Amino acid sequence: MGFNPRVIHLNSVDQVRQQLARIQVDPCGIDLMAPKALLETVLLEKVPCGAANILKQEMLTLGGDAAVARGTVTCSVEHTDILLMATRKQLDQLISRLHRQPFGLKGLAAELKRLREISLRPAQVLTGKKCSLDVTRPQVMGIINVTPDSFFDGGTCHDLDATLRQAEQQVKEGVDLFDVGGESTRPGAALVSLELELERVVPVVKALKRAFDLPVSVDTNKAAVADAVLCDGADFINDISGLTFDPEMADVIARQGAGVFVMHTRGRPDEMQRDTHYHDLICEVMAGLQQSVELAHNAGIAAASISVDPGIGFGKSVAGNLEILRRLDDVAALGYPVLIGTSRKSFIGQVLDQPQPQQRLIGSVASVAVAAQNGAQIFRVHDVAETRLAVDLAWAIRHDDNRA
Numbered sequence: 001m002g003f004n005p006r007v008i009h010l011n012s013v014d015q016v017r018q019q020l021a022r023i024q025v026d027p028c029g030i031d032l033m034a035p036k037a038l039l040e041t042v043l044l045e046k047v048p049c050g051a052a053n054i055l056k057q058e059m060l061t062l063g064g065d066a067a068v069a070r071g072t073v074t075c076s077v078e079h080t081d082i083l084l085m086a087t088r089k090q091l092d093q094l095i096s097r098l099h100r101q102p103f104g105l106k107g108l109a110a111e112l113k114r115l116r117e118i119s120l121r122p123a124q125v126l127t128g129k130k131c132s133l134d135v136t137r138p139q140v141m142g143i144i145n146v147t148p149d150s151f152f153d154g155g156t157c158h159d160l161d162a163t164l165r166q167a168e169q170q171v172k173e174g175v176d177l178f179d180v181g182g183e184s185t186r187p188g189a190a191l192v193s194l195e196l197e198l199e200r201v202v203p204v205v206k207a208l209k210r211a212f213d214l215p216v217s218v219d220t221n222k223a224a225v226a227d228a229v230l231c232d233g234a235d236f237i238n239d240i241s242g243l244t245f246d247p248e249m250a251d252v253i254a255r256q257g258a259g260v261f262v263m264h265t266r267g268r269p270d271e272m273q274r275d276t277h278y279h280d281l282i283c284e285v286m287a288g289l290q291q292s293v294e295l296a297h298n299a300g301i302a303a304a305s306i307s308v309d310p311g312i313g314f315g316k317s318v319a320g321n322l323e324i325l326r327r328l329d330d331v332a333a334l335g336y337p338v339l340i341g342t343s344r345k346s347f348i349g350q351v352l353d354q355p356q357p358q359q360r361l362i363g364s365v366a367s368v369a370v371a372a373q374n375g376a377q378i379f380r381v382h383d384v385a386e387t388r389l390a391v392d393l394a395w396a397i398r399h400d401d402n403r404a
Contacts, residue, residue, distance in 0.1 A: 010037055010038065011038075012038075013034055013035075013038065016033075016034045016037040016038060017030055017034050020033060020034065035087065035088040035089040035092070036087045036088070036089050037087070038087065038088055039085060039086070039087060040084070040085075040086050040087065040088055040090075040091050041083060041084065041085055042083070042084040042086075042091070042112070042115065043081065043082070043083055043084075043283070044081065044082040044083075044084065044108070045081050045283070046079045046080075046081065047079055047080055047081070047082050048078070048079050048103060049072050049075040049077065049078070049079065049080065050075070050102075050103045051101075051102075051103035051104060051105055051108075052066075052068050052072050052079075052080050052082055053068075053072065053073060053075075054101055054102075054103065054105060055082060055084070055094075055105070056068055056072075056073075056082075058094055058097055058098070058101075059084060059085070059086060059090075059094065062086065062090045062093050062094060062097075063086075063090060064084065064085055064086030064087070064090045064091075064094075065084075065085045065086075066082050066083065066084050066085070067082065067083040067085070068080045068081075068082050069081065088116070091112065091116065092116065094112070095109045095112050095113050095116070096109075098112075115333070118333065118334075118335035119333065122332070122335070123135055123304075123335065123336060123337050123377075124136055125304060126139075126259060126304065126305070126306075126307050126337045126378075127259055127302065127304045127305045128215050128217075128235030128236045128258060128259035128305070129230060129234070129235045129236075129256060129257050129258040129259065130235060131215040131235045133176065133177065133215065133337075133378070135337040135377040135378065137395065138372055138377060138378075138379065138391040138392060138394075138395045139176040139177065139377060139378045139379070140174060140175050140176050140177075140378075140379050140381060140384055140387050140388055140391065141175070141176065141177050141178070141179045141217065141339070141378055141379060141380040141381065142167070142170035142175040142177070142178050142179065142381065142382075142384050143179055143181070143343065143380060143381065143382050144163060144166060144167060144170075144178050144179065144180045144181070144204065144208070145180075145181045145184075146163060146180065146181065146182050146200045146201060146204050147181060147182060147183065147184045147192075147200070160203060160204065160207055163204055163207070164207060164208075164211055167208055167211070167212060168211075168212075169384075170384045171212060171214070173384040173385035173388060174384060174385065174388035175214070175384045175388075176214070176215075177214055177215040177216065177217060177235075177236075178208055178212075178214060178215070178216050178217065179216075179217045179218070179219055179238055179380055180201050180204050180205060180208070180216060180217070180218050180219065180229075180234075181201075181218075181219035181220075182196075182197040182198075182200035182201035182204075182218075182219075182220065182225070183197050183200075183219075183220065184269070185219070185240050185269045185314075186269065187269060187272060187273045187313070187346075188269065188270055188273070189269040189270060190270065191268070191270070194222055194224055194225065197220065197222065197225050198224075198225055198228055201218055201220070201225065201229055202228055202229060202232055205218060205229045205232050205233055205234050206232050206233060208233075209232070209233035209234075215235040215236065216229075216233065216234045216235055216236070217234065217235065217236035217237065217238045217259075217261065218234045218236070218237055218238065219238040219240070220237065220238070220239070221239050221240055221241045221245040221246055221249065222245075222246055222249075223246045223247075223248035223249040223251075223252045226239075226249060226252050226253060226256075226258075227252045227256070230252070230253075230256040230258050231256075234258070235258060235259060236258060236259040236260060236261060237249070237252075237253055237258060237259075237260050237261070238260075238261040238263075238309075238339075238380075239260060239261065239262060239263065240263045240265055240269075240311070240314065241263070241265060241268075242262040242263050242264060242265070242288060242289065242291070242292030242295075243260070243262055243292050243295045243296060243299075244291075244292065244295070245268070250295050250296055250298070250299035250301060251299050253296075253299070253301055254296075254299040254300040254301045257305075258305070259305040259306070259307070260296060260301060260305060260306055260307070261307045261308075261309055261339050261378075262289065262292035262293065262296065262306065262307070262308055262309065263292075263308075263309035263310075263311045263314065263339075264285045264288040264289050264292075264309070264310055264311040264314070264315075265311050265314035265315050266314070266315030266316075267315060269314075272314055272315040273315065275315070276315060276316055276317040276320060277317075278320065281316070281320050281323055281324070282323065282324070282327050282330055282331075285310050285311070285324065285331070286330065286331065286334065289308045289310070289331070289334060290334065292308070293306060293308070293334070293336065303336075306336050307336055307337040307338070307339050307378060308331060308334055308336045308337075308338055308339070309338070309339040309340065309341065310324045310328070310331050310338075310340070312324060312325070312340060312341055312342050312345060312347070313341070313342075313345045313346065313347060316347075318347045318350050318351065321342075321345075321347040322347070322351075325340075325342070325367060325370055325371060325374065326374065327374070328340065328371055328374040328375040328376050329374055329375040331375065332375035332376075332377075337377045337378055338375055338376045338377055338378065339376070339377075339378040339379075339380060340368070340371040340376040340378070340379055340380070341379075341380035341381075342364060342367040342368060342371065343364050343368075343380065343381040343382045343383065343387075344357040344360045344361075344364050344382055344383075345360075345364075348360045348363035348364060348367060349363075351363070361383055361386065364381065364382075364383060364386075364387075365383070365386045365387065365390045366390075368381065368387050368390055368391050368394075369390040369391065369393070369394040370394075371391075372390070372391040372394035372395050372398065373394045373397065373398050379391055
């Protein structure tokens with residue numbers, strides 16, 4: 001009689017604990033064994049060979065491993081990237097061992113400890129100026145474009161009444177917050193003057209805050225626009241530049257006590273698609289987001305007020321956009337709520353052979369479901385009702401929701 005061996009895939013500590021409970025492991029044993037069941041893979045960049053060789057030896061001693069470049073052992077290369085491969089328990093043991101090692105490894109121990117703490121305690125809340133978002137459930141951000149040239153809904157909100165009707169419909173469909181845009185950021189879009197952008201967005205922010213008890217974000221990369229709308233009731237600034245286009249932006253947000261969505265892009269909208277090649281896309285996106293987070297911290301923006309967006313469609317190829325969606329858990333590992341914006345975008349059309357944005361509803365819904373499964377928490381979309389259903393179901397699957 002066979003023992004019916006089979007491979008099972010456990011992707012979270014909760015899943016490990018549930019499986020151990022099913023085979024009736026003693027509760028104390030569950031606590032001891034759960035950290036041993038999940039493999040942690042941690043990438044380190046440009047590690048000097050002396051430190052790399054110590055890390056390699058320590059990992060082998062603990063029963064894990066560390067992948068290094070050829071030539072590291074003989075120090076024939078100056079430095080190497082390293083991929084640490086360990087269980088969570090082995091990684092904790094490594095951290096304790098590194099405190100007594102040279103070559104800056106004591107500092108690495110502190111960085112690894114912070115990384116472990118983030119993975120154990122993901123963000124629960126994102127705070128705005130006078131609000132907070134519960135990111136333990138999916139948050140749907142409804143797009144309110146007051147522009148004539150946005151790629152999908154340009155001209156829809158042609159006056160304030162039309163804008164409020166669209167917002168009211170989004171509320172009925174389950175929106176959690178609004179994102180108001182007064183300047184198109186589609187690829188190739190022309191810049192809009194400060195005066196025109198203010199003319200477009202300020203009345204809308206005021207009207208939305210009067211009509212609805214929901215948070216309002218404004219999509220802008222101009223500090224003067226951010227200052228004005230935050231004075232008039234906006235709660236968040238959604239900056240496609242990740243605080244890099246306007247040097248005063250971070251200070252304005254900090255002074256106003258607002259929240260911020262920082263996005264990765266490569267250049268302004270009129271030029272960002274000229275170069276979509278990356279040596280290592282995810283590493284470069286992560287580095288850009290970390291730079292934006294540091295700008296926010298240095299200005300005094302609270303960590304609980306920061307969300308990150310890898311910038312789907314902003315300086316990325318079709319293949320790059322798909323890779324980001326596959327690897328959103330890497331972005332979430334930064335420790336901040338992840339905003340994703342795939343709605344009706346051209347990469348969906350290129351994959352599905354749908355040249356018109358009006359054709360891309362199903363592709364958009366599929367993309368947000370995948371994003372919810374892979375670590376995103378906030379979803380910036382045109383189609384609120386369909387997105388609400390898709391992300392709620394995907395979220396329930398990912399988070400072992402037993403309400404059904």
